[in-house]
Amino acid sequence: MNQTTAHSFFSRVTSIYVKWREARARKLQESLYYASQRQLVWHAFKTHKLARISLVVLAILYFVSIFADFFAPFGPLDRFKDFNDAPPTGIYFINADGKLIRPCVYETKRVLNTDTFKYEYSENPSKTHIIRFFVKTEPYKLLGFIPIRHKLFGLENRQVPLLLFGSDRLGRDVFSRVLFAGRISLFIGFGGVLVAFILGSILGGISGYYGGVVDEAIQRVIEVLISVPDIPIWIALSAALPRDWGTINIYFAITLILSIRGWTGLARVVRGRIISLREEEFALAAKAAGASDRRIIFKHLLPAFSSYLIVHITLAIPGMILGETALSFLGLGIRPPAVSWGTLLQEAQDVNVLANFPWMLIPALFVVGSILMFNFVGDGLRDAADPYASR
Amino acid sequence: MNMKRKAAKFLKLLSFSISVMLALVACRGDVDEASSNSAAETTGDAGSTESREAIEIPSTPPPPRLPSNGVSASGPISVSSQKYALPSKYNEVPFFVELVAAGKLPPISERLPLEPFVVGPGVLNSEQWLDWEVGRYGGTVRTTNLNGSMHELALAMGMTILRAPDQSTKNPLPAMVSSYEINSDFTQYTLTIREGLKWSDGVPVTTEDVRMTFELYGDERIYPTFPIKARTLGRADGPPGKITIIDNLTFRITFDFPYGQFLAELSSWIPDYTLLFRPAHFIKQFHADYTDMAEIQPILDELEIKTWEDLVILKDMRHWELYRAHGLGVPSLTPWIAEEVTSSVVRAVRNPYYWKVDIAGNQLPYIDRVEAEVSNQLQSIILKTAAGEYDVVTSFAQIREMPLYRENAARSNIKTVLHGSINNPPILFLNHDFDYETEDSIWQQLVSDPRFGSAIASAIDKEDVNNTLYFGRYTLDGFTKETFDPQVSNKLLDEIGMTERDADGFRTDPNGNRFELRITTAEVSPDFLGLGELLKSYFENVGVRTTLDVIGSSLFGQRMNGNELMATIHWSDEPIWPPGISEDYWPGFKGHWAPMSEMYFNTNGESGRKPPPYLQKFFDLHVARKVVPPQSEAGEALYADLVNWFSQHYVTIWPVGRMTVPTVYNADLGNVIKDGYPFDRALDYGMEQLFFKTLQ
Secondary structure, three states: OOOHHHHHHHHHHHHHHHHHHHHHHHHHHHHOOOHEEEEEHHHHHOOHHHHHHHHHHHHHHHHHHHHHHHHOOOOOOOOOOOOOOOOOOOEEEEOOOEEEEEEEEEEEEEEEEEEOOOEEEEEEEEEEEEEEEEEEEEEEEOOOOOEEEEEEEEEEEOOOOOOOOOOOOEEHHHHHHHHHHHHHHOOHHHHHHHHHHHHHHHHHHHHHHOOOOHHHHHHHHHHHOOOOOOOHHHHHHHHOOOHHHHHHHHHHHHHHHHHHHHHHHHHHHHHHHHHHOOOOHHHHHHHHHHOHHHHHHHHHHHHHHHHHHHHHHHHHHHHHHHHHHHHHOOOOOOOOOOOHHHHHHHOOOOHHHHHHHHHHHHHHHHHHHHHHHHHHHHHHHHHHHHOOOOO | OHHHHHHHHHHHHHHHHHHHHHHHHHHHHHHHHHOOOOOOOOOOOOHHHHHHHHHOOOOOOOOOOOOOOOHHOOOOEOOOOOOOOOOOOOOOOOOHHHHHOOOOOHHHHHOOOOOOEEOOOOOOOOOOEEEEEEEOOOOOEEEEEEEOOOOOHEEEEEOOOOEOOOOOOOOOEOOOEEEEEEEEOOOOOOOOOOOOOOOOOOOOHHHHHHHHHHHHOOOOOOOOOOHHHHHHHHHOOOOOOOEEEOOOOOOEEOOOOOHHHHHHOOOHHHHHOHOOOHHHHHHHHHOOOOOHHHHHHHHHHOOOOOHHHHHHHHOOHHHHHHHHHHHHOOOOOEEEEEEEEOEEEEEEEEEEOOOEOOOOOOOOOOOOOOEEEOOOOOHHHHHHHHHHOOEEEEEOOOOHHHHHHHHHHHHHEEEEEEEEEOOOOOOOEOOOOOOOOOOHHHHHHHHHHHHHHHHHHHOOOHHHHHHHHHHHOOOOOOOOOOOOOOHHHHHHHHHHHOOEEEEEEOEOOOOOEEEOEEEEEEOOOOHHHHHHHHHHHHHOOOOEEEEEEEEOHHHHHHHHHOOOOOOOOOOOOOOHOOOOOOOOOOOOOOOOOOHHHHHHHHHOOOOOOOOOOOHHHHHHHHHHHHHOOOOOOOHHHHHHHHHHHHHHHOOEEEEOOOOEEEEEEOOOOHHHOOOOOOEEEEHHHHHHOEOOOOOO
């Protein structure tokens, strides 16, 4: 008796659930019929788990970089004079008596062993410094205009080093520097990518749609431009631009100048797509119906390959991050004391770092990580951008 | 023609004497100005009035200023002795035993000079720094160089005509010569070549080689201008030294005015023996005045060279070219001679005719072969050094790698010696000629005021630089006497009128406009950048806005030559300035501090900037220093004045004093210098005295 009641209860619950799911699916199905393209893309993108997670991680990365003043416990140039080349600070939950306490760091002293030339660290568990959230610091201006006097976390005594990723050669906190470096590395290429994108799609579109003399002219210009080598121009420009601009402005200017060459690849693809699309029936029909060129391009042709454009942008951004890192690593891009992931890695490029201070290579993880994320997002977008394609 | 030449010579002489007179006048003007402008000279004035007498150079000829110490207490110098007696017999080198037995090489007694140069304790290095012992023959020393620069090997081969231990030029012993004599006013140098001294191909060295050298110097087809070091006072406009051949072995060089610095040139590895000795018999083969063109033409065709002059220029070489492909087969007086030069390795083998022996009668060098691997990656050199794949590495090892070398010491059988260097750590150069053409230039106003330099110097936390970049192992002395005191720095900056602050909290210039100290550097060595960043933080700490510009070395050179740089970071050779071996305190050398004034000096006022009085004083001191041997009493006093001048005028600002650098040796090598030795460079360790205690 008992058993049957239980059984019937269970089957009832199941059937309700099944019905609910069916109703939901139906609703979704119905909504798909009259969903806009954008909704469809978003729906398809949401089902791509890796892309979704990557997007969230990237958002966090960008957010934290923008508000690095708040998230980083120290400034990018703040030094701990007696703790250069120091390994990451240990964080403990137990004090000297073995009692569980809030996360803290132990007071650390170090001496140079004059024989081995290595620093020897001694931690004193009886002197602890509790890590506090929203710790008070000297007042500063977030983003340069919001007055604020708290950091996300830190120690009350600002003289005690709290080095999550260790410190660099001059005793600066690698964690804070990585966050501040993100500001430059994640953003500086945007301008160039944007200019290249706009030029590429407009000139490629004109070239493909109108054909004839205009097409010839644009294609020959493209051929001339792609024959120009990048790195020599880079070196020449970095020498030619006014010196009082500062290294970051110079880099930004060069990315803009180089984007004048960078649009060519995109333009060629756009041209090809437009040539094939303008012969399609829907385009011809629109033309026959007397639609203006403008309407045909923006209402009929552009949506048909916007998926490609979106993917192109998501893949161009990691390209620019890598470009910055590579050029700065070679000493051609951004130079210290400006902080970017490339300069952080450049400082880490010697045998000593590998052998004795491996924590200085942590910025590399951020470069690799952010680029992977962008590629996953691009992958998800590519799948999603054509929601009717069968998978 | 002859008349014309004479006239030209006369004009040259005249212009020289006029320039000396001008210098004197400028110097006098300076005295007056200094007394009226005493506010600018607050420190160390006592020293400079005393030394001023020494600075003054009357017009032609400069008076002989006779030092009263050992070099030439009174009257002329004459040295013909050795530190150790000749060994009673000479031991044949095992490496050559077979060749000698086969009759292909003469036995040792015939290869050596009649009286070879005897090396014992305290000869190549002072006894304080090296416990010298008699070594044993044999073995191969493996070393390296970066991008085929030949640095280490070439410097190790700079053999000097006279020799004083370490990096000194004081009381040198005759080395390639058996005796030398200098007259009382340092205008005549009489040298006698060691009898039986032979080139590495066995041909004796005679005065013909010296005559040939001077002939080449004076031949405009080969040398467009007569080399500066063989000119009177070592100046571009000094009359060339004249050579007199007395007999087969004795010759005399005469200068128009006292030129005591020449004693240092004879004892310095920078010009080395090729200053006076070039293998005449070898060069004549390529010289159309001595050999029929019909014989030279096939060589020209083979080497694809157009004229015989170019061929002579190629074959007439300085010691640092001996270890390049075109140096193969050129007779030399070096301990090892190149036998193979490829893009990946340079191999050198012992010179059978080398002219030094030890006190036990062994011919130097002890080591049979030297092998220098050509590397193009500094990091791979460091790794291989730590792995013990080289036996001697000095130029490429830095103190930052010490943990690596010490950690691998036992495993790789290496030994690290920490010693000084002939170079300084990077120093800050303030360009006193920057922006000089702008009227009312703010930079000129600031930089010529010693209080500005002093403020900058006081802002630098020397100890912090030392601890952060150099394990606290560098010294804190140097030409900058200021100690770290931001308060003093702030006070001085206020005093010179930089009182206002702009929107960013930085000081404005005395007129209330934005001020920026621009430091430019090329990343020559990894510590340049770190130092630059530290300096920026120190200067901004006292409110001076500072930008750090890191550019490529070729661009750096261009901008430096264009006088476009306000301040630079570079190193120089200060530790070997006192003996007169290096002169790179010169305003347009490593980091520029007054390039346009230098141009004015070098062109006798034709172009460049007429130095303001305080800079003119430097040139006067520089000229005065050349008159006497650098390490004579007078020379040392003049050098002290020069140092004083540097300290007072802040053309160079020293974040730290002297360097400590490691040399990594195979632990089995003997006759290795001790920890704390003040210099570096394989040469003055005397690479020829190294030996393997147990042969591999």
